[in-house]
Amino acid sequence: MTTPHIADGCAAPDQSAPIPASVDLEKETVITGVVTTAEGDAVGGAYVRLLDSSGEFTAEVVTSPEGVFRFFAAPGSWTLRALSRHGNGDLAVDATRGVNEVGLNVAAA
Amino acid sequence: MSRDTALVSADWAEKNLDTPGVVFVEVDEDTTAYDGGHIPGAIKLDWKKDLQDPVRRDFVNQEQFSALLSERGISNDDTVILYGGNNNWFAAYAYWYFKLYGHGDVKLLDGGRKKWELDARPYSKDLPQRAATQYQAKEPDLSIRAFRDEVVQAIGVKNLVDVRSPDEFAGRLLAPAHLPQEQSQRAGHIPTAISVPWSKAANEDGTFKSDEELAKIYGDAGLDGGKDTIAYCRIGERSSHTWFVLKELLGQENVKNYDGSWTEYGSLIGVPIALGDEPGKA
Numbered sequence: 001m002t003t004p005h006i007a008d009g010c011a012a013p014d015q016s017a018p019i020p021a022s023v024d025l026e027k028e029t030v031i032t033g034v035v036t037t038a039e040g041d042a043v044g045g046a047y048v049r050l051l052d053s054s055g056e057f058t059a060e061v062v063t064s065p066e067g068v069f070r071f072f073a074a075p076g077s078w079t080l081r082a083l084s085r086h087g088n089g090d091l092a093v094d095a096t097r098g099v100n101e102v103g104l105n106v107a108a109a
Numbered sequence: 110m111s112r113d114t115a116l117v118s119a120d121w122a123e124k125n126l127d128t129p130g131v132v133f134v135e136v137d138e139d140t141t142a143y144d145g146g147h148i149p150g151a152i153k154l155d156w157k158k159d160l161q162d163p164v165r166r167d168f169v170n171q172e173q174f175s176a177l178l179s180e181r182g183i184s185n186d187d188t189v190i191l192y193g194g195n196n197n198w199f200a201a202y203a204y205w206y207f208k209l210y211g212h213g214d215v216k217l218l219d220g221g222r223k224k225w226e227l228d229a230r231p232y233s234k235d236l237p238q239r240a241a242t243q244y245q246a247k248e249p250d251l252s253i254r255a256f257r258d259e260v261v262q263a264i265g266v267k268n269l270v271d272v273r274s275p276d277e278f279a280g281r282l283l284a285p286a287h288l289p290q291e292q293s294q295r296a297g298h299i300p301t302a303i304s305v306p307w308s309k310a311a312n313e314d315g316t317f318k319s320d321e322e323l324a325k326i327y328g329d330a331g332l333d334g335g336k337d338t339i340a341y342c343r344i345g346e347r348s349s350h351t352w353f354v355l356k357e358l359l360g361q362e363n364v365k366n367y368d369g370s371w372t373e374y375g376s377l378i379g380v381p382i383a384l385g386d387e388p389g390k391a
Contacts, residue, residue: 047223057308058274059285085229
């Protein structure tokens, strides 16, 4: 069982909360990380978009006050794209099963 | 309906924060975003607590909707401006509700919370005080709501638009990629449905694409303008976004949102399901 919030809804759960115990990391492919500025400051309230290998939009979450984001994806090639009031940034990720931790920088264009 | 009557820009919104008769309403599933700061003067609606029946799987009825809006201080003649996170999914869902219950003047804020944030516009933590009203919801307009039997009968007959991600359509995922993939019902899509993810209709900043771009997207995907249309997703909020595009922006007649969506259809006994990237046969 997961919380009703996750089971019923489509909005992103709290991004900084621990991964629920019900999530089987043997099966899930988690892509997680922190959005930071060039100076290394965490960016809360940034929009992080997960794009598939063809560049198609797949999902989007808002970072926690600590700049943390998390996706439940599948093994393969993905692109992360962050949008924020401090600027935008992209990162290519080759995800494997389990937890994939990355850092994502944003900068004004 | 058209873009001019159904949508307002962030610029318009910021200039009309204090306009009498205009009520800003933030709609989300998780209202902690509202609590942490919202458009100044906006009230909140909780997608689940306020808009869903607490016991049955259905949304609030005419009396419950009247009581809710009365308590929140919204009048029948107010101009209601809806916005929220998740690219306005839940705001679009609420828009569909307001239309279902016959509200006169309701609009979406183009881009919702995301555009507001990316523009670095102001927030407030103040909770507005609005006097209670005597709101009277109308009889539900079922011409914009589809139920399961109608959806099964629409296979191969009407336009069915699946607005989930390509992996959910094909049956490779059961839920969007920001959620754990733990659900037990069958994967796939309704046979003959075309796949047009809701995100095709939105720009990166959450605003809607132009009417010309939108018409081309659905035309290229095979939407037949001469047929009635039913949009669906997983729980009916992403498809509200597409319903809004087809009905309110592009002005198509006879567009319904199937709010039962895949969580209902994918659990029905005996109904046909198609797997893979193609619509499949009736």
